[in-house]
Amino acid sequence: MKTQLLNWGLGLSFILSTAPVAFAVEPAPIGENDKVQWSKVVENPFDGKIVYDKNFNDNLVFVSSWSKGGIRATYNRIESRLVGYRTVWHTRTVHRKHRKYEERYPEREPIYQKYRVEQPIKSLQFAINGQIHTYDEGPVSPELATALASAPAGNMLIRIVWRKGGTQDMEIGKGTVQSWKTIFSPSEG
Template sequence: MMNLPQTIPVLLLGTSLAVLSPQVCAAFTVQEVASLAQALSDLPVVKSAGLSPDMDVPWSKPVRIVDPFEGEFLGVFDRNSLGGYLYREDSKQVISLWTLSSIRVLVTVNLDQARSSFYTAGRVYPRPDYRRFVTTKKVDKLLLKVRQKVFQLDGSTGTFAVSQELATALKNAPDKNLDIRLVLEGGQTVDSEIGKETVKAWRNIY
């Protein structure tokens, strides 16, 4: 059998990068370690765990997040638009990041749209211009319904801890959209859903 290197860095199922000891490595064949390392290295890389309305990431797919402040870990980003195009008046967008240890949620609301006019053929024509008048809302509670069980999570700044029970439920969730309810600061609720492709991607995280 080939001698294993003294340490082999690998991602451990959605946690931060860890270094396996020689004793742990000995439990795997060289081929298994190489296969795992290759699978992890093939994942798309996202360079920040921060959430924003205009972020451009692979949605509903497992990714490696390499954050300068939080380190490396696995995650799945999800996005759902409510009320049409993001910058349409009164539209909402729910963005979330699902990791082994936490769920992060950002709710944005487009409060208004700018209006302008243009002049042609001797006439003035009003027109709506969709501008980025988007505000974020603080999420105090997150409710998820997985099969017949409702999980109610309390958090701060839109971040919610994932228990072992919830992680197991998410991993075994059926291949369909999953309903969530967000309770915003002040008591307003926003009902949304997580797409089934994100639900499938959770199996690579939990």
Template sequence: MMNLLQTIPVLCLGAILAVLSPKACAAFNVQKVASLTKAQASSDLPVVKSAGLSPDMDVPWSKAVRIVDPFEGEFLGVFDRNSLGGYLYREGSTQVLSLWTPSSIRVLVTLNSGQAMSSFYTAGRVYPRPDFIRFVTTKKVDKLLLKVGEKVFKLDGSTGAFPVSQELATALKNAPDKNLNIRLILEGGQTVDSEIGKETVKAWRSIY
């Protein structure tokens, strides 16, 4: 009986606060609706079945996607690609691939090279061969520097993955609609300067 008597004032107080504080209740409802809307929007996004980065991958670039990876589970992300040195598959060109997720940034740097060959000889016969054979070499990224507004974020990672802090996530979400400069420091000290396109920057708002 005593527990019941103690509970009644609490319930009455909650009812009074609800009447006196409609703004608090309204804010709660807005947050709830926003969460439901975001969840519904994520279910409508294109689905990518792997979070892995590779030179010849075919994904929606610079758009928010829903990644369903058999090893890592399901999460949101944005893929970005930038080619340095001219045409994407030109000999000597460098390609910077990245995947931006709420928890991490993954980066892969590839170098395109090739060799001209018109034929090859085996078993006593000469066979025709494509005029140009393309080779792709990947480079390990040790450090990632991003300049968002006037602030430079310096990230250390392993195997090309860099954790995203709450401060960085907020900065990426509020980044201006323009290309964003990044600097990659490769294993061995080589530096590669690249850009993240403004369409990718806009897509960050859907995941951060």
């Protein structure tokens, strides 16, 4: 009996450890290099009217998709690690005894490899017209849709809440914010 109970307990812990985390923003269905129209409303056979947005720099890539069926977002941190060194030859001008000489000298230069680390997103928060709205999964609620459709023109700062705790503010482009008026308008089916 103890063996059966132990096996049942191990099975349950495996199921719980592999169960998906509830209340989490799904990853975006596109990547930053995909050939899509950014910040413009397009028709998608799976999502209907949708707009794609991206924000990136040397340290991060944030890609999102916005439709009534759901908001999806992927955040990748760009990191690098030292993988070795190489010798690089440089030339410099040296002045000796009133003459100029070209002199070559070696220098060790580090070689870095860049890689991505995806950070799972728990939820997204929006401060619109003096109210805080939160999205974490599934279809966009009528309240959030109304808020997004009425967002002020221009770039918008949103807050990412990480699954492991902590937050980070991210900017959504003005073209995407403008597109929300079309996508999340109550008159859109």
